[in-house]
Amino acid sequence: GVASPWSYRKGLADFVRLRAELSEELYVIVLVGLTHNQIRSLPTGILGISRTQSVQELAAFYSAADVFVNPTYEDNYPTVNLEATACGTPVVTYRTGGSPEAVTSETGIVVEQGDIAGLSNAIQAIEGKRKGFFRDICRAHAEESFDKWKCFHRYIDLYNTILDR
Numbered sequence: 001g002v003a004s005p006w007s008y009r010k011g012l013a014d015f016v017r018l019r020a021e022l023s024e025e026l027y028v029i030v031l032v033g034l035t036h037n038q039i040r041s042l043p044t045g046i047l048g049i050s051r052t053q054s055v056q057e058l059a060a061f062y063s064a065a066d067v068f069v070n071p072t073y074e075d076n077y078p079t080v081n082l083e084a085t086a087c088g089t090p091v092v093t094y095r096t097g098g099s100p101e102a103v104t105s106e107t108g109i110v111v112e113q114g115d116i117a118g119l120s121n122a123i124q125a126i127e128g129k130r131k132g133f134f135r136d137i138c139r140a141h142a143e144e145s146f147d148k149w150k151c152f153h154r155y156i157d158l159y160n161t162i163l164d165r
Contacts, residue, residue, distance in 0.1 A: 001069050002061070002080045004033035004051045011071030011094070012038070014116060018069070019045045021120040029069075032061050062087035067126050072096050073113060081108075086142035088135035092122040102145075106137045 003010040012031075019029055029046045039048035052058055062068060068084035070093040077098035081091045091108035093099045100110040109125065111118030126134070144150070 001029075001071070002032045002058070002083075003072075006031065006034050006038055009072065009074040011069075011073065014071040014114070014119070015046060015069070016043055017116045018071075018119050019043055021116055022123065027123070030061070030065070032058070058083070059087055062089050065089050067092055067123050068108075069119060069123065070094070070099065071113075071119060072099055075099050077101060082142065082146050085138045086146065088138045090126050090134040090138060092119060092126065104141060107134065107141050 001011065001015055003012075006012045015029055015031060022029070024045045030049065031042075031046060032049045033051045034042075034048040036050065039050065042048045049061070052061075062084045065084070066089070068080070068089045068091050070078060070080055070084075070091060072078060072094055073096060075097045078093075081093060081099060081102040084091050085102065085107055091103050093103060093108065093110055094113045094115075095110050096113055103110055109122035111122055
């Protein structure tokens with residue numbers, strides 16, 4: 001998970017609950033963007049990393065993950081979902097605001113808010129697929145749907161269509 005700042009609304013407590021659902025032998029939970037106090041208070045089995053200002057470092061975190069989990073309770077259109085997908089990492093997220101809009105059935109799984117068992121099941125379902133299955137699909141989706149130049153041209157086309165009416 002990645003957030004800054006981390007709080008209840010970003011799903012920090014849900015990651016703590018998720019830790020109890022997943023095998024510590026099979027899964028490592030890594031949270032990026034925590035304060036030093038939050039890192040000290042994490043339970044065993046959750047690795048906390050303080051906020052980074054490096055785009056390259058953040059991209060490396062996303063790319064190293066097998067699954068990106070975003071249990072947000074309040075978000076419009078979270079860029080963390082877009083960033084993870086752009087790095088080839090499938091997303092598991094709550095059905096919150098615009099969060100599901102960035103996820104397709106090929107690039108991740110959406111579960112209901114607060115459904116910790118649903119998060120766990122989604123993570124395991126993604127992990128059960130062939131390694132690397134998602135990388136190319138996620139990258140292709142990000143390039144098609146989130147590329148700023150393609151989006152810019154789509155907006156211009158839309159505005160021109162509206163103006164022509």
